[in-house]
Every structure is written in C-alpha cells, then in structure tokens.
Amino acid sequence: MVQGSSEKRHKVTIIGSGNWGSTVAKIVAQNTKEHPELFHKDVQMWVYEEDVVIPESSPYYDPAIGTKPQKLTEIINAHHENVKYLPDIKLPDNVIANPSVQDAARDSSILVFNLPHQFFDKVCSQLKGNIVPWARGISCIKGVHVDKDITLFSEWIGEALGIYCGALSGANIATDIAQELQCQTTIAYEPPLVDLDNSSTEIQRDSRARAAKTQLVPAPPEYPPLDCNTFKNLFDRPYFRVTMVSDVAGVSLGGALKNIVAVGIGFAAGRDQRPGLHAELIRLGMVEMVNFCKEFFGETFQTDTLTLQSAGYADLYVSCHAGRNFKCAKMAVEQGCTVEEIEARVLNGQKLQGNSTAREVNTFLKARGVEHKYKFFKAVYDILEGKESDKDLYSLITAE
Numbered sequence: 001m002v003q004g005s006s007e008k009r010h011k012v013t014i015i016g017s018g019n020w021g022s023t024v025a026k027i028v029a030q031n032t033k034e035h036p037e038l039f040h041k042d043v044q045m046w047v048y049e050e051d052v053v054i055p056e057s058s059p060y061y062d063p064a065i066g067t068k069p070q071k072l073t074e075i076i077n078a079h080h081e082n083v084k085y086l087p088d089i090k091l092p093d094n095v096i097a098n099p100s101v102q103d104a105a106r107d108s109s110i111l112v113f114n115l116p117h118q119f120f121d122k123v124c125s126q127l128k129g130n131i132v133p134w135a136r137g138i139s140c141i142k143g144v145h146v147d148k149d150i151t152l153f154s155e156w157i158g159e160a161l162g163i164y165c166g167a168l169s170g171a172n173i174a175t176d177i178a179q180e181l182q183c184q185t186t187i188a189y190e191p192p193l194v195d196l197d198n199s200s201t202e203i204q205r206d207s208r209a210r211a212a213k214t215q216l217v218p219a220p221p222e223y224p225p226l227d228c229n230t231f232k233n234l235f236d237r238p239y240f241r242v243t244m245v246s247d248v249a250g251v252s253l254g255g256a257l258k259n260i261v262a263v264g265i266g267f268a269a270g271r272d273q274r275p276g277l278h279a280e281l282i283r284l285g286m287v288e289m290v291n292f293c294k295e296f297f298g299e300t301f302q303t304d305t306l307t308l309q310s311a312g313y314a315d316l317y318v319s320c321h322a323g324r325n326f327k328c329a330k331m332a333v334e335q336g337c338t339v340e341e342i343e344a345r346v347l348n349g350q351k352l353q354g355n356s357t358a359r360e361v362n363t364f365l366k367a368r369g370v371e372h373k374y375k376f377f378k379a380v381y382d383i384l385e386g387k388e389s390d391k392d393l394y395s396l397i398t399a400e
C-alpha cells in the first residue's frame with residue numbers, strides 16, 4: 001500500500017506518564033501532528049491518577065482552588081504540563097491525559113508501554129481483552145520480569161496481550177530530551193511476517209522462539225502498514241534520532257542490566273571519584289551484561305547491539321554519570337543510608353529500577369545455580385541487601 005493513501009490512521013496510546021513516559025508522549029505527539037497520513041493527531045496518555053497540590057509559587061496556582069489537592073489528569077489537560085513528573089516542560093496540546101487505561105487504549109493500534117516495571121503486572125491484566133487484536137506495542141520499560149524464568153517486557157507484553165511488541169532503549173535522560181537536547185535511541189522492531197491470506201504467521205526472526213506462539217493478527221488493509229517506517233516516523237525527531245534494529249533481546253537487556261551496573265558505579269563513586277576506577281568497573285559491568293545476554297538469550301542476541309548502539313554502551317555510560325540509579329546509590333553511601341531511603345526522600349515519586357532489577361536478576365541466577373558467574377550483579381545485590389559493605393565492591397567483583 002502506498003503511504004498516504006490509507007483511509008484509516010493509527011491511534012497511539014502511551015501507557016505511563018512518569019518522567020520518561022511524559023517525555024515520550026511529547027515526542028510522539030509532535031510526530032502525530034506532522035504525520036496525519038499515518039496517525040490520529042491526539043495521543044492518549046494513561047496516567048496513574050493521584051492528587052497533587054499546586055503550590056502558591058506555581059504559575060498554575062488558582063486562588064479559587066488554593067492548595068486543595070487536584071487530580072493530576074485534570075492539571076495535565078488544563079495546563080499541558082505534568083507538574084509532578086516532568087515539571088517546567090510544555091506538552092503538546094494533543095497529549096490527552098486519561099486516568100482509565102482501558103479507555104486510553106481503546107481502538108489504539110499502537111501501544112507504547114512506558115512505566116516503572118514494578119507496576120506493569122496490574123496494568124497488563126487491565127488491558128487484557130480490551131485492545132484491538134492487531135495492535136502492536138513498543139516497550140520503553142527498562143527492566144525484566146522474573147518468575148520461574150526471565151522474560152523481556154516485550155515478550156511478556158506480547159504473550160499476555162497476544163500482540164507483537166518491540167523495544168525502545170537508549171542513552172536517554174528524560175529531562176534532557178524533554179528540553180529537546182540532542183540524543184539518539186535504538187528501536188528493535190521485527191514482527192513475524194504476516195500471511196494475509198490465512199492470517200497465520202511465519203516467524204522470520206524474533207527475540208526468542210516463544211514469540212512463535214503468538215498468532216499475529218494482521219492490520220486491516222485500509223490502515224497504513226505497521227512496519228519499521230511507521231515506527232521510525234512515530235519516534236524520530238531532530239533532537240531524538242532513532243536507529244532501527246532487529247535485536248529485541250539486546251535492546252531490552254541493555255536497558256535493564258545497565259541499571260544494576262549504575263547502582264554499582266554509584267556505590268563506588270560514593271567513596272572514590274577516580275575516573276580510572278569507574279572506567280574499569282563500567283568495563284567489568286559491560287562484560288557481565290554481554291555474558292548474560294549470550295548465556296540466556298544467545299539465540300538472537302547480537303553483541304554489536306551493546307557495543308555499537310545507543311541502547312548499549314552509550315546508555316551504560318550516561319546512566320553511570322547522570323542517571324537516578326547512579327545518583328541515589330552514590331548519595332546512599334555518602335549519607336550512610338539505604339538506596340530506598342534516598343529514593344523516597346529525593347525522587348518525588350519517581351522510581352528506581354536498578355535495585356529491583358538487581359534483586360530479580362539475582363533470583364533468576366540463583367535458581368539457575370550460576371550466581372557465582374556474575375560477580376558484579378551479585379556484589380550489587382549483596383550490598384543492597386546489607387550482606388556486604390559497599391567498601392568491598394571492587395574486591396568482590398574482581399575476586400578469583
């Protein structure tokens with residue numbers, strides 16, 4: 001089908017509205033305005049509803065309301081700003097905040113999942129059976145799901161909702177990108193080929209063989225194709241350059257595992273500022289990330305994703321200098337308290353991923369009997385659990 005000739009256009013919903021969720025909503029809404037041939041202009045953004053007080057110092061303070069708590073969705077829709085999670089950034093007026101995830105996702109053919117991974121389970125069960133069967137997803141979530149096995153969020157979303165889901169990850173500090181400061185990202189998107197004649201699927205390549213279980217429903221022919229080009233048009237901005245790849249495992253795991261390493265570098269930085277030490281620890285962290293991807297996702301993981309793409313080394317680097325996981329772990333050492341105490345005190349409701357991912361990955365490695373092979377991940381876990389001291393981080397990681 002020739003692009004631009006489609007009768008119907010894709011409706012896009014962002015599931016999540018935190019620091020990164022709101023930033024991605026801004027990016028996507030700028031692009032839906034510029035591509036009316038592909039997308040509905042309005043972008044629904046599901047917001048976990050909460051009451052927010054607007055202080056007297058705020059430009060949005062209304063003396064008639066005073067400091068009475070107001071619904072976050074109402075504030076966003078009235079002022080086009082997520083005053084709690086992305087303050088001082090204007091959102092395009094076509095971002096529509098919606099407190100109901102089912103209502104936000106209704107009739108959407110593109111679902112962008114962007115919320116702290118610890119909250120995903122409930123949202124997923126609310127969406128089940130309430131989305132169009134031919135929808136496609138992109139997971140911006142940096143984390144993994146662990147029960148008996150380890151599952152990428154893209155896989156988990158795909159299995160739970162019966163759709164194909166790709167992954168977006170990169171060296172992306174939300175507050176910088178929200179100000180349109182230049183950066184890059186990586187999107188892994190390679191759905192199975194759809195056989196339009198009998199609606200069956202032929203698996204070309206995918207993150208893991210399990211994706212083969214998903215019977216992909218084709219989009220009706222009057223819609224623009226749900227292909228790489230459509231997704232590039234949805235996310236690429238002059239300040240947010242997208243590279244499309246096929247390695248869903250590498251992109252997803254790069255984003256998840258770097259958070260554990262960033263906590264470790266934060267612990268180190270709390271005591272020792274030497275760049276040489278940080279560089280060596282970052283290298284050791286990357287070695288462990290690559291080994292993990294090869295050992296557990298080796299069917300499709302490509303090492304180049306972690307060495308050459310934004311979702312790999314670049315994300316690790318920026319996270320170990322400017323990320324929240326790094327900063328909170330560093331402050332925890334400096335102030336002699338736990339990472340969770342710092343998180344609760346300084347992040348104003350934003351959520352760390354590194355501490356929970358360290359615990360989840362440890363559960364998985366222990367169950368497999370290979371915890372000892374991943375000394376960096378184990379050291380971070382043991383320090384978070386209070387079993388080891390952050391002072392011993394380097395010796396724990398380099399012990400023979």
Ligand SMILES: NC(=O)C1=CN([C@@H]2O[C@H](COP(=O)(O)OP(=O)(O)OC[C@H]3O[C@@H](n4cnc5c(N)ncnc54)[C@H](O)[C@@H]3O)[C@@H](O)[C@H]2O)C=CC1
Binds near residue numbers: 019020048173350352
């Ligand atoms: N912030 C950043 O710079 C970047 C974050 N990411 C990733 O994006 C994902 C989302 O992160 P952020 O948007 O930054 O979130 P955030 O750290 O700002 O978390 C706050 C969000 O969690 C929601 N929330 C709080 N309690 C909840 C509950 N019980 N149920 C459901 N939602 C609840 C809040 O409504 C808010 O939307 C994470 O996986 C993160 O690793 C990726 C790149 C950059």
Ligand SMILES: O=C(CO)COP(=O)(O)O
Binds near residue numbers: 173259323325326352
């Ligand atoms: O993913 C990020 C940078 O790419 C943000 O990391 P933090 O969650 O540690 O802030």
